Amino acid sequence: MDRRTPVEDETGQRIVPEAIRRTSRPAEHHAGNRYGNRPTMKDVAARAGVGLKTVSRVVNGEPGVTPDTERRVQEAIDALGFRRNDSARVLRKGRTASIGLVLEDLSDPFYGPLSRAVEEVARAHGTLLFNGSSAEDPEREQELALALCARRVDGLVVIPAGDDHRYLEPEIKAGVATVFVDRPAGRIDADVVLSDNYGGARDGVAHLIAHGHRRIGFIGDMPGIHTAEERLRGYRAAMEDAGIPVEDAWMSLGVTDPERVRRAAEEMLRGPAPVTAIFAGNNRVTVTVIRVLAGQTRQVALVGFDDIELADLLQPGVTVVAQDAAALGRTAAERLFRQLDGSLVTPERVELPTRLITRGSGELPPAD
Amino acid sequence: MDRRTPVEDETGQRIVPEAIRRTSRPAEHHAGNRYGNRPTMKDVAARAGVGLKTVSRVVNGEPGVTPDTERRVQEAIDALGFRRNDSARVLRKGRTASIGLVLEDLSDPFYGPLSRAVEEVARAHGTLLFNGSSAEDPEREQELALALCARRVDGLVVIPAGDDHRYLEPEIKAGVATVFVDRPAGRIDADVVLSDNYGGARDGVAHLIAHGHRRIGFIGDMPGIHTAEERLRGYRAAMEDAGIPVEDAWMSLGVTDPERVRRAAEEMLRGPAPVTAIFAGNNRVTVTVIRVLAGQTRQVALVGFDDIELADLLQPGVTVVAQDAAALGRTAAERLFRQLDGSLVTPERVELPTRLITRGSGELPPAD
C-alpha cells in the first residue's frame, strides 16, 4: 500500500501523510490578491512588453497580431501560468456559456443518464453545466433555480418539484432560456418535455388485462405529482376500456417509502378477492414490490413503470414500461439551445413515447 | 392528454403548441442590454431614490439601513424583478462560491451517489456545483478541469481519467483547492480519497478461498487504471496467502465491454480444469458475469467489486465487496472545504474501508 506507517482514525479511515507542499497554502491564501496572486492580462502585457489589448487578442485568437508579438505574448502567458478570468469576461460579454440543471436527486438511477445527456448537448455547444438536486422540495428547487439565475446561466433545465413556477417569470422575460422536463411547469407558459406517462401506464395495464387479469392493483406516488396522476389516469383508462370497475382497495396512492409500499402491497394480496397483478407506479415502488412478491407463495403478475437494472436477470424477468431518460434530457437540452439561438419561439409541449418491455413478470397468468 | 390536436413528428414525439408568450423572446434578445434589459442596482437605486451602495446593503442584508429606506428599496427590487448579478460580485469579491466536479460518467450508478454527496456538502457551505464527465478521456478531463478553473471555481473534486495532473499545478498554487477521488493524482502532490481497493479485493478473494475454492478467475479493467491494478494486487495477495499459484488463464485484464467479458468468462469456464469461482473487478463486469453464469448448468461462485442494485433479489444473491460511493464524495468534499478555510494544509491520502456483503453467490461450494 504505502511504505509509511498508516494511522487508523476513529472512522476506520487509513490516513497516510504525503510530502509537504513546497509552498504552504494558507500563507499564500491570506497574502496578496484574492485569487492567490493569479496573473492578469495586465501582468502578461507588462512581461511581454505589449499593451493589454494585444494580450486579449492573443488569448482570444483574434486577428491583427504579428507572429512575433504573438510568440512573445504566448511565452509570457506560459511563464506566468496565466488563465483568463471568465468571471470578468462574462461581466463584459453578457453570456456565461453555462446552463443549469435542477433535478430531483442525482443519485436516482433515472436522473444520471438524463443529466449526462444534457451535459453532452451542452458540451457540443461549448457550454458548462451546473447541477443541483431539489430533493423533491419546491422551496429548494426555487432557491436553486434562482441561485443559478444569479450566476447568469444562459439557460435552465428544470425537473419541477413544485407546481408554481411564476417565480421564474422575470428570469424568462430577461432572456434565460428555460425548459421543463419530466413534469410540466406550473402556472407559467414554458417549454415542456415529458414522457407519455398516461399512454405508457395504459399500455402496461392493458398488457396485464390481455393476459387475463381483472383484479389489478396500482401503487403510485402522491396524486399531487403530475407523473403519478397521469399514470393513475392511464390505469383507470385501461380498466375502463376493458369494462372492469376499479375497487378502491386496489389503489394505493401517495405511498413511496419502502415500508409503506410493502404494507400496501401485502394488503392488496390479502382477503377473499386479492389482486392477481400489480402495476407499480415508478422504479422505487417496483423494487419494493418485487421484494414483497418474492416472499409470496402465489404467483402475482407485475408490470412496473421505469426500467430497472438487472430486471432481465430476476426470476421471472420484470416487465416494465420504460422511459428513455437520455432522450428526455437530450430533447430538453436541444430545445434550450434552440431557444438561445432564436430558432424556437413558441413554447411547446413534447411527449416522448414509452416502450413496453416484456420479460416474464407481466405475462404470468392470473392465479386465482 | 391534451384537447388540442396532437401532431406526430418523425421521431414519434407528440408536439402540442402552447399559448404564445406575451412578449416574443427573440426581439427582446437582440435589442437592448445584453441580459435582456435586466435591471441593475443602479436602476433600483434610481427608482427607490437612494444611493447605489444603499441598495447593495439591502440586497446583502448589511446593517446600517433604516427600516423605512429598506422597505422602499425592497419595493423597487420587487417591482423591477431585480436579481443581483453574481458575475460582477465574483469579480469584485474573488470567491465564486462554486466548486467543480470532474467525474467519469454521470450515468454510471456508482457516480450518482458520489456526486450527490459532494453536492450536499457544497450546499451546506452555500456553494454551487459544476459537473462534468470526462468519459475516461484524459484530454477531456484536462479540458474540463481547466474550463472550471477559468470560471474561477473555488475548488475542484477530480476523479482522474489520466495519470498526469501537472497541468493543475499553477491552479493549485493560485489557490484552487483540489481533491482527487477514487484514483490517485498523477505526478503531483495532492489530497486523495480512495477506497481500499487492495484490501477489499483481497478480502473478497479470501472469502472464496475460505469456501473451498482454489481455481479462482479474475476479470478486471485495464492495468493502467489504478483501481484495477490495486484489485488485481489484492487478488494475487489473497491467492499467495493461501499458497495457491495463480495461472495466467485465470486472469483477464483490460476487458471491460460486455462482449469481451462474456468471452473471457466463458473461456475460464472451459477446459479440463475450469475455474470454480470468479472475482469480478467492477460493477459492469459483475453484471455481465452474472449473465454468463445464468446460462451455465454448473454452479460457479461469484464475488464482485462494487455493489449493484437488486443484487439481493437474484438467485443466488450476489456477494459483493461494496464501496461507499457517498462516503467517498462526502469525505472528498469535506476535505476540500477544509482546504479552503485553511484548516487543512498537508496533502494526505485517505483510504475508506470496503465492506464484504454476503448474499449467496460467494458462498457456493466449488463444483468440480
Added chain:
DNA sequence: CGCGCTCATGACAACGTTGTCCAGGCTCTA
C-alpha cells in the same frame, strides 16, 4: 516625393458589484 491606405497596437471606457471613506444629521451629555 508625397499622399492616402492598410494594418498592428494601445489607451480608455464600460460591464455591475462591493469596499473605503467621508459628509451630514441626529442624539447624548457636560
Added chain:
DNA sequence: TAGAGCCTGGACAACGTTGTCATGAGCGCG
C-alpha cells in the same frame, strides 16, 4: 447650548476583461 460620538447614506475606485476608437508606422502608387 456646544461638542463629541454615532448612525445613515452616498460618492468613488477597483475587480479583469472586451469593444471602440485613435495613433502611428509602413507601404504602394501616382
